[in-house]
Amino acid sequence: MQRTAAYSALVLHSRPAGESNREVYLLTGEEGIIKATVFGGPKSKLRAHASPFNSGKVWVYRNPVKDSVKITDFDIRCWRPGLRELYDRSMTAAAITDTVLATRGSGGSWDTALNLTASSLDALENANEELCPRLLIHFLWQWLSLSGLQPRLETCAACGKAAADSPLWLDIREGDALCANCAPKEPSVLLRIGPGSRRWLDTAGRLEPARLYRYTMDGKSRHEAKSLVCALLNAALGKKLASWEW
Ligand SMILES: [Zn+2]
Known part of the structure; x- marks a missing residue:
């Protein structure tokens, strides 16, 4: 040995x-x-x-x-000293590293996991308060992909119909995004995913974290996207991380 x-x-x-x-x-x-x-x-x-x-x-x-x-x-x-200069940066950085620990490094490729985590922290070093939440959503969305948990957001997972400009509904128990027809009639297990948040995740979700500052999102879409990524990780982990909610 x-x-x-x-x-x-x-x-x-x-x-x-x-x-x-x-x-x-x-x-x-x-x-x-x-x-x-x-x-x-x-x-x-x-x-x-x-x-x-x-x-x-x-x-x-x-x-x-x-x-x-x-x-x-x-x-x-x-060293990333910039992460300690702003409260929002250090809280976002802690949410990222807590997620990595809680999911035991995602189970995907270790090298990809390390690159994604490091490049997210690098981008965070110069982020303002407005960019920090988007960097966290982006990281969590990519992390779901690494973990094999990222749902498709262009079409309904049950009937395959294109979502286009209609909202989809995430069934938080199954982790599937469904159209209004296929979604169960139990509002308590559903999360709305409107076209704004879907488009942002689809476009910005493919980018390097350093380029995210150019991709803004309105408040409602940001809230939906954050709720979506947290619900999916919460279902996978069986618990919510306090650091997602600061
Ligand atoms: Zn459907």
Whole structure:
């Protein structure tokens, strides 16, 4: 067994472990999510490097006898200090990393998951309050695609009729988007997805996060798109994440 391995990684979360160490969750392009310990007190350079939202090359040492995993070095490529300069940015960044952790890295390609997470945080670094919610919706929509949970929004999932300018209705139990005829007659399980939010998700959903600033959305469409992505992830996880709702 190889004891030391290097990873392309992004720090998702860090919390105290014991007297002066920290337990860190990394999203890696090679093995998905890895939990590792950082040894050293508050003045440790390694500990400062292994802070949330930083990314770079990380060396991890595994001791099979002690069943321990520790970070031995961290070559930082991106610090993303801008995320801490604005409340909306840091809250959005936390919602993104919480989603990655809660879904255990999506189950799709680790490399794609890492690229999407890193490029969303990069775009967020310069975002204003108005762009932050759109970046989160975009990230969650792409994450649904990676997880194989993204529904089709051009046609009704039951009868195949094109939605055109009519709204579709998401059945939140099944995760399908249905036309008014096919939707169950139980308003409590339905979410409206109007043409505005559908078009935005279809167009902006294919773009790199850095280009999103050009694609605005009215308040109603934004609310519908956010409700849609959260309902789908909520159904997959069996719970809502508090960080989606700030
Ligand atoms: Zn239908």
